Amino acid sequence: MAVLLRSSASATTAGPSSALLATFGRGRLLPRVSPQRRTFVGRASAQPLEVCAKESITAPGRLGDCPFTQRVLLTIEEKKIPYDLKLVDLANKPDWLFQINPEGKVPIVKLEDKWIADSDVITQAIEEKYPEPSLATPPEKASIGSKIFSTFIGFLKSKDPSDGTEQALLDELASFDSYLKDNGPFINGETISAADLSLGPKLYHMEISLGHYKNWSVPDSLAHVKSYMKSVFSMDSFVKTRALTEDVIAGWRPKVMG
Ligand SMILES: N[C@@H](CCC(=O)N[C@@H](CS)C(=O)NCC(=O)O)C(=O)O
Numbered sequence: 486m487a488v489l490l491r492s493s494a495s496a497t498t499a500g501p502s503s504a505l506l507a508t509f510g511r512g513r514l515l516p517r518v519s520p521q522r523r524t525f526v527g528r529a530s531a532q533p534l535e536v537c538a539k540e541s542i543t544a545p546g547r548l549g550d551c552p553f554t555q556r557v558l559l560t561i562e563e564k565k566i567p568y569d570l571k572l573v574d575l576a577n578k579p580d581w582l583f584q585i586n587p588e589g590k591v592p593i594v595k596l597e598d599k600w601i602a603d604s605d606v607i608t609q610a611i612e613e614k615y616p617e618p619s620l621a622t623p624p625e626k627a628s629i630g631s632k633i634f635s636t637f638i639g640f641l642k643s644k645d646p647s648d649g650t651e652q653a654l655l656d657e658l659a660s661f662d663s664y665l666k667d668n669g670p671f672i673n674g675e676t677i678s679a680a681d682l683s684l685g686p687k688l689y690h691m692e693i694s695l696g697h698y699k700n701w702s703v704p705d706s707l708a709h710v711k712s713y714m715k716s717v718f719s720m721d722s723f724v725k726t727r728a729l730t731e732d733v734i735a736g737w738r739p740k741v742m743g
Contacts, residue, residue, distance in 0.1 A: 533567040535595040540572035550728035550736040552686035553604040554592040559682040562722035622680040634687040665709035685717035
């Protein structure tokens with residue numbers, strides 16, 4: 486069968502519990518929008534956005550562990566834009582994926598009849614098309630915390646405890662902690678903005694994977710970072726779009742083993 490449509494399994498854990506999820510198999514040229522689709526809250530007149538996302542590898546039919554996709558979904562959720570989720574098995578990419586994004590990557594979103602790839606481009610385009618509520622981060626704050634993800638990956642991949650990768654991550658987190666102390670609780674102050682929606686999923690992956698593979702956690706001395714993570718991770722939109730812990734662990738395994 487070319488197209489499988491599934492309701493999500495559970496409302497209690499990660500994933501878009503109220504969405505009708507679609508998994509597209511090989512052989513179909515373009516994803517078809519389900520006539521039975523259910524949409525998310527708000528903007529009654531708007532056509533739901535189509536969002537291609539990674540499918541779970543541990544629980545097929547559920548949202549997978551892509552922090553870039555979660556960033557896009559958080560943006561859409563915070564703006565209360567209706568959307569349909571189309572899950573893609575990245576281990577067995579369908580042909581249509583390469584037609585709408587030659588790189589074969591997700592997230593991809595259809596905006597004004599055009600498929601757009603890359604979370605930077607997508608979130609910017611959504612901000613322009615749906616300016617309210619504004620999630621714009623002032624340019625001078627947009628790169629706050631942006632080195633945390635690469636330093637986390639460096640430490641995760643490291644096999645030598647004395648190679649400085651842990652310290653590099655701690656330095657980035659300490660710098661973010663001191664920024665939050667003076668400017669927080671979020672990157673743009675009192676309100677959540679695009680930079681938080683980009684960083685939050687990456688910190689979530691950091692917490693789960695370093696906890697699992699290195700028995701490591703953010704030190705208590707970095708209290709502002711800890712409280713930032715707690716606040717972001719407990720947002721309704723975050724809980725609704727976060728990956729399963731098992732998927733995050735499985736997703737990073739090749740990097741750890743490689
Ligand atoms: N720069 C891209 C990165 C997207 C990306 O790397 N997506 C991963 C899943 S998290 C993917 O589709 N990987 C499939 C592949 O590399 O073949 C963005 O921000 O959207």
